[in-house]
Amino acid sequence: MRLPAWLAQHLAALRALLALTVVLGVVYPLLMVAIARIPGLSGHADGSLLDRDGKVVGSALIGQSFVDDQGNPLKQYFQSRPSAAGDGYDPTSTSASNLGPENVVDTLPDPSVQDDEGKQGLLTQVCARSKAVGDFEGVDGSRPYCTPGGVGAVLAVYADHAVSVNEACPAAPFVAQYQGKPVQCAKPGEDYSDGTITPIRGDAPANPVVPADAVTASGSGLDPDISPAYAALQVPRIAKERGMSEADVRKLVDEHTDGRTLGFLGEPGVNVLELNLALDRR
Structure with a gap:
């Protein structure tokens, strides 16, 4: 028995809905999760989290402030750039000024x-x-x-x-x-x-x-990097506070400086959290 045209059209639409739901709502998400679990990619998929002594202290992708309880900058740490996101580096309130x-x-x-x-x-x-x-x-x-x-x-x-x-x-x-x-x-x-x-x-x-x-905040307010020039400005203070030579501190800065993307996009940057963790490990 041949179905009425309107009913055949509705059944075809229903079959397409079910197929797309299975493919895009189940198969595709599971495939992405499986790819994210591949060694070497799982850390990025989890948010590029960094830990110290087994405790997560932040993400390499999101900046943070290095201050005491009164909001004063800690002299033994490299300082990040200013942030206009909430009270500073708030991922739930990312914004510029x-x-x-x-x-x-x-x-x-x-x-x-x-x-x-x-x-x-x-x-x-x-x-x-x-x-x-x-x-x-x-x-x-x-x-x-x-x-x-x-x-x-x-x-x-x-x-x-x-x-x-x-x-x-x-x-x-x-x-x-x-x-x-x-x-x-x-x-x-x-x-x-x-x-x-x-x-x-x-x-x-x-x-x-x-x-x-x-002296200026980034557009997102979450920039985890500072310029090599700003890092270099802070080297003498860090060396004095930690009893290190300036040459050793500069070497750590160089090790945590990323070049331009693809060699020509953007500017070199120094990841502040990674650098400070490296200082603590020293």
């Missing part, structure tokens, strides 16, 4: 509001990090368009005066005058957008000692 080159003006904290910390623009974040890294490593942390105090050197210029918009009163502005006009400190809550916003370069070197990846 969404700040761009035009974010040079801070929202100053209002002293009349309890626990108001204001909001730093990208420039001040970079300046503050550069100063902090410079102080921590004992090098020059100055940077173009940054004040000696580690905030963005930005003026709102008016006809008869200028305002250092990122330095709250009663702070003394980083410059006393600009083009013959007196410079004033900024008052929290004031709107200076009607002035001409003017970043001031200052006399910092064109090539700062502190590398860019030490």
